[in-house]
Amino acid sequence: MTERDEFDERLKQARQRRGLEKDASDPKAGQDGLPAGALQIGLRAGIEVVSALIAGAGLGWLLDHWLGSFPWLFLVFFVVGGVAGVMNVYRLFSPRRGAGK
Amino acid sequence: MAAEGKTIDALSQFELTHALGPIGAAVNFTQSNAHMLLAVVIITAIMMWGMAPRAIVPGRFQAVAETFYEFVENLVVGQIGHEGKRYFPFVFALFMFVLFGNVLGLFPFAFTYTSHIAVTFGLAFLVFVVITAVALALHGKKFFGYFFPEGAPLWLAPIIVPVEVVSYLSRPISLSVRLFANMVAGHVLLKVFATFVVLLGGLGVVGPFLAVLPLSVNVLLVGFELLVAFLQAYVFAILTSIYLHDAVHLH
Secondary structure, eight states, X not given: OHHHHHHHHHHHHHHHHTTOOOTTOOTTBOTTSSBOOHHHHHHHHHHHHHHHHHHHHHXXXXXXXHHTOXXXXXXXXXXXXXXXXXXXXXXXXXXXXXXXX | OOXXXXXXXXXXXXXXXXXXXXXXXXXXXXXXXXXXXHHHHHHHHHHHHHHSSOOSSOOHHHHHHHHHHHHHHHHXXXXXXXXXXXXXXXXXXXXXHHHHHXXXXXXXXXXXXXXXXXXXXXXXXXXXXXXXXXXXXXXXXXXXXXXXXXXXXXXXXXXHHHHHHHHHHXXXXXXXHHHHHHHHHXXXXXXXXXXXXXXXXXXXTTHHHHHHHHHHXXXXXXHHHHHHHHHHXXXXXXXXXXXXXXXXXXX
């Protein structure tokens, strides 16, 4: 551990000498550059689920109003929204496809 | 305003009032709009005066402008790649507008326009329209293949397609709710603890000593809110870049 710290320290000094050190390279940043604290991740996952539920229920409600079939499409799309929310959270933790492009 | 009738009134700080006197009232110009204008003026001033000297060794003002520029440029190029540079002005404008909205709101008597869902959803909806337009312009009909991943069995389409569409539609909602919720929660917390200071301060002899506790919490909270203000502007910008990446590359 100390060896790596020493290397990081030396690398930092060398980068600073060359004027390459950037504060943006936060050590706590996750793989897609977002902060990876436990609370931040939890909040993000929760918001993903809730917003997918809102989008699903809203879409279902709108379609119901258009087609005049009130509770049914709303109920179906509420479930679809829940599935989409779980998928959003899954995507949050799985490595993004094509990120290396 | 805070402790009238010994109650905690944490939400009145988000109420809109007319600015600029009778002229503002006539055209519904609120203090929220006034702060947006102020933010735009400050951002323009920083960039114009910062870029004016064009010195090789930047002075303080030019260093500020260059720091903002390079920060967002690294973010955009890092997420989208080199073809992402043409979207830099869009992301930069969004980042600066959100950042200055968050930070200006921390000043006393100031209003945080990013604490209104109407404002954040407006911004997020703009992002949504832009990413959809970019994806349609670059890929045409192939964009709709985004909602059905290649190689999935065809009989799953009735399940996968609605789920993907809802997931795509949830993007502006999550983007706007995240910023809005963070700003509202922070300002409510600040107001609640500030009210504790006033309420405890009135408790006779021991009151002022007890009131030091919530006051110290508030000092810490202001620092934390400054962090949140930067972080949320950063998150807004980086998620916009990630969505633009998806629009440009379509996975």
